[in-house]
Amino acid sequence: MKKNVILSLLAAVLPLIVGGCGSQAHYIQTGGRESVVTVSGINIQDFIQAADAATSDLLASGKLDKVANPPAVLAISRIINNTGQQIDTDLLTKKIRVALLNSGKAQTTTTMGLGGTAEDPMAKGLQQEAEFKSDQKATRTPDFTLSGKIIETVARTGNTSQSTYSFQLSLTDTQTGLAVWEGEKEITKQGSRPTVGF
């Protein structure tokens, strides 16, 4: 009798325990400590870190304050992805752009881009129309361009693999063609590969 009661209780409690251990879908803070870290790829927290480091360094340099007509106007140039992965470089540049805009130190043009392609074609069309009607040039030439490269360096020894991601950025003065600020943030991750499986 007693055995039956204990067994019934155990049977009732067991699913609760097992269920409690299961990984249910849940929200986490983007880039927070619970984020998945992979050695073989750039994670979202890496982009956030690189963008924060670049923005802080750029703002602290004071280069954006040295324009005749503040806030400085920025155009995004080429960001080369030299890693083995397919990544959208906007994950880096957009964060920098938003942070710079919020700081009040710089604005980014969306009507000028590499090879004459505008990020916002409608805005470019409307701007050209306004220029045509008023017969005046409304476009402000960017003070600076932002270009860069993302590089991946991989090293392995035994079961340990290591990846370093270098986020290199240059701010070029469009009047002189000189890089007035350059920043590099390196993020290195190390982990052990499983001995069995992939």
Next chain:
Amino acid sequence: MKTRIFLPLAGVLLLAVSGCRTSMNTVENAQKEGQRQMVSDQRVVTDASLADKVSVVGVNQAMTPGGLLKIQIELLNRRHSLQRFSYQFEWFDANGMQVNNVASPTVPSQIDGGEDKFITSVAPTPTCKDFRVKFVEN
């Protein structure tokens, strides 16, 4: 017979322990040119273990040429082993409201045994007047 077993064991244990121990010697100029503008800080410790291992030595501030507040925190690892932790800066305006920062990372960091290191951050906007830094052990 017992000694035969214990001696190699003691040797292995010593190697294992010394392998984890790190320490650091430093040298710097005695007559400092720079003058740190120290900030009186207020600390809330809920993880005494982390606070004991990675202690905050001091906080100093400076203004960037563009009028942004720059904070530098000096940390000291009181232990002889590497410690891993994460930190995150939060910024507040003159009304005490938190300033939203799109790139506000939780930065993973590490500090060697006996090492003294600095972490810095620049306020995202000129309106930022106050700050808070969160430390979590990894």
